[in-house]
Amino acid sequence: MGRLSVNLCGIELDNPVIPASGTFGFGYQFVKFYDINCLGTFSFKGTTKEARYGNPLPRIAECEAGMLNSVGLQNPGVDEVISKEIPRMLKCFKKPVMSNVSGFSIDEYVYVCEKLDTVDAIGWHEVNISCPNVHGGGMSFGTDPKMAAEVTKAVKAVTKKPIIMKLSPNAPDIVAVAKACEDAGADGISLINTILGMRINLRNKKPILANTMGGFSGPAIFPIALRMVYQVAKAVNIPVIGMGGVSKADDVIEMMMAGATAVQVGAANVVDPLACKKIIDDLPAALDKYRINDIKDIVGGAFNG
Amino acid sequence: MKEVLFKILENKKIAKDIYEMKLSGDTSDITRPGQFIDLKLDGFYLRRPISVCDLEGDQLTIIYKILGNGTEAMTEYPAGKTVPALSGLGNGYDTALSGSHPLLIGGGVGIPPLYLLARELRKEDKKVSVILGFNVEDEIFYLEEFKKLGCEVAVTTVDGSFGIQGFVTNAIPDEYSFFYTCGPEPMLKAVYKATKTSGQFSFEARMGCGFGACMGCSCKTLTGYKRICVDGPVMMKEEILWED
Numbered sequence: 001m002g003r004l005s006v007n008l009c010g011i012e013l014d015n016p017v018i019p020a021s022g023t024f025g026f027g028y029q030f031v032k033f034y035d036i037n038c039l040g041t042f043s044f045k046g047t048t049k050e051a052r053y054g055n056p057l058p059r060i061a062e063c064e065a066g067m068l069n070s071v072g073l074q075n076p077g078v079d080e081v082i083s084k085e086i087p088r089m090l091k092c093f094k095k096p097v098m099s100n101v102s103g104f105s106i107d108e109y110v111y112v113c114e115k116l117d118t119v120d121a122i123g124w125h126e127v128n129i130s131c132p133n134v135h136g137g138g139m140s141f142g143t144d145p146k147m148a149a150e151v152t153k154a155v156k157a158v159t160k161k162p163i164i165m166k167l168s169p170n171a172p173d174i175v176a177v178a179k180a181c182e183d184a185g186a187d188g189i190s191l192i193n194t195i196l197g198m199r200i201n202l203r204n205k206k207p208i209l210a211n212t213m214g215g216f217s218g219p220a221i222f223p224i225a226l227r228m229v230y231q232v233a234k235a236v237n238i239p240v241i242g243m244g245g246v247s248k249a250d251d252v253i254e255m256m257m258a259g260a261t262a263v264q265v266g267a268a269n270v271v272d273p274l275a276c277k278k279i280i281d282d283l284p285a286a287l288d289k290y291r292i293n294d295i296k297d298i299v300g301g302a303f304n305g
Numbered sequence: 306m307k308e309v310l311f312k313i314l315e316n317k318k319i320a321k322d323i324y325e326m327k328l329s330g331d332t333s334d335i336t337r338p339g340q341f342i343d344l345k346l347d348g349f350y351l352r353r354p355i356s357v358c359d360l361e362g363d364q365l366t367i368i369y370k371i372l373g374n375g376t377e378a379m380t381e382y383p384a385g386k387t388v389p390a391l392s393g394l395g396n397g398y399d400t401a402l403s404g405s406h407p408l409l410i411g412g413g414v415g416i417p418p419l420y421l422l423a424r425e426l427r428k429e430d431k432k433v434s435v436i437l438g439f440n441v442e443d444e445i446f447y448l449e450e451f452k453k454l455g456c457e458v459a460v461t462t463v464d465g466s467f468g469i470q471g472f473v474t475n476a477i478p479d480e481y482s483f484f485y486t487c488g489p490e491p492m493l494k495a496v497y498k499a500t501k502t503s504g505q506f507s508f509e510a511r512m513g514c515g516f517g518a519c520m521g522c523s524c525k526t527l528t529g530y531k532r533i534c535v536d537g538p539v540m541m542k543e544e545i546l547w548e549d
Binding site for chain 1: 308
């Protein structure tokens with residue numbers, strides 16, 4: 001165990017850096033750029049029961065220090081994820097991977113989690129109750145503590161692997177949602193998913209995104225994410241994965257001081273395929289700079305400040 | 306595909322709102338006409354995907370149009386400045402499909418990738434016909450360059466200020482073996498209807514990553530979902546599904 005290693009729900013990670021779901025596919029797209037086995041793990045593309053195309057184009061809009069996306073959970077469906085994507089991933093990634101599960105009903109979350117729980121390569125299930133780009137599911141489960149607890153309880157009942165609930169910053173009270181998930185048996189919490197945003201094309205007066213609104217991510221949201229991670233990590237006794245605008249080694253350290261046990265990196269992968277490798281390579285020097293011996297020691301370091 | 310640091314050799318205006326930028330750097334990942342590079346601009350979060358117009362050793366040419374704040378900022382980039390880019394992106398055109406007399410149809414800033422394609426096809430000694438479509442005369446660029454390759458070139462302008470008045474479809478000849486096209490979507494749809502052979506279309510999209518990870522530019526085709534950045538930008542006529 002090195003000075004970068006952390007323990008996430010009983011599984012040791014070589015380092016706390018985890019590419020976030022939706023920005024890393026099933027990993028193999030990045031192999032042309034670097035050996036992805038340097039990652040702590042990664043969270044694979046959000047998976048639903050049936051195949052989904054997602055939303056019409058354009059799905060991407062640029063912002064000041066960030067971007068909007070309205071992809072809408074495009075994925076080939078859980079059966080093809082298991083039969084095609086995971087075998088392809090296994091050729092280039094040898095560590096436990098984090099699944100990412102989405103649904104439009106509690107039954108769908110249960111169905112997908114139960115199927116993925118049989119896959120040896122998966123170490124954790126991240127259950128996305130926070131996608132802003134789909135209607136009638138996704139985020140609606142993550143904005144209401146009662147519904148979030150119901151999803152948690154239902155997926156816990158059919159799985160053996162740790163369940164990490166991925167929360168939405170668009171919830172009126174994200175701390176209440178986190179506590180409800182913990183009480184319902186969640187093994188961990190990850191936050192934040194994207195913040196609902198919008199851009200307009202000044203030349204034609206129309207929203208840039210075909211879906212009008214989309215999820216805002218990138219460095220611009222880092223302080224909001226950090227604040228929410230801090231609030232949630234203080235309130236719960238299960239590991240928290242912090243994400244939202246993390247782009248460099250310093251951001252990882254800051255997220256961990258706010259209470260995160262591990263950190264996900266999202267939009268940065270989209271603008272720089274080498275982003276996570278660079279962050280991992282930079283972490284030892286960053287720890288030296290702030291006189292930190294072991295990265296585990298800083299988790300929640302800001303709580304008493 | 307790889308990350309390359311390109312150095313700007315030249316960056317100049319060649320027509321209304323149209324600039325030609327010459328770059329030097331590692332071009333080894335660019336293997337086909339119709340591929341693109343994804344430039345990281347100072348102060349802009351997302352990269353700018355721009356097709357390769359010409360390629361010679363470690364030098365490449367891109368042509369871009371001022372379409373927003375990013376491309377506007379690019380016009381100020383001086384020679385000597387370095388620009389990071391992902392290089393060798395996209396599938397590119399397949400010259401093996403051309404037959405003996407390929408037709409190349411380009412509209413506005415969709416013309417640049419057809420230049421490298423025309424060069425390759427002329428190297429293979431094909432008879433190459435080119436139609437270049439513009440709105441008005443002062444937007445015209447690369448007419449002489451295509452002629453110098455030995456292509457037969459027709460120009461159309463919407464207002465009739467130069468060449469044939471109207472759209473590129475007004476200039477489609479009776480005889481050709483295959484076609485390649487790139488341009489604005491309404492033009493591509495018109496070309497789709499007006500052509501009688503098979504052909505390859507190059508599409509553009511607002512992209513996220515540019516290398517197939519984010520699903521930001523995935524579109525529906527008759528052969529399944531395709532990411533314009535890696536499964537495209539070039540698609541066969543037979544697989545295109547126009548969505549409205």
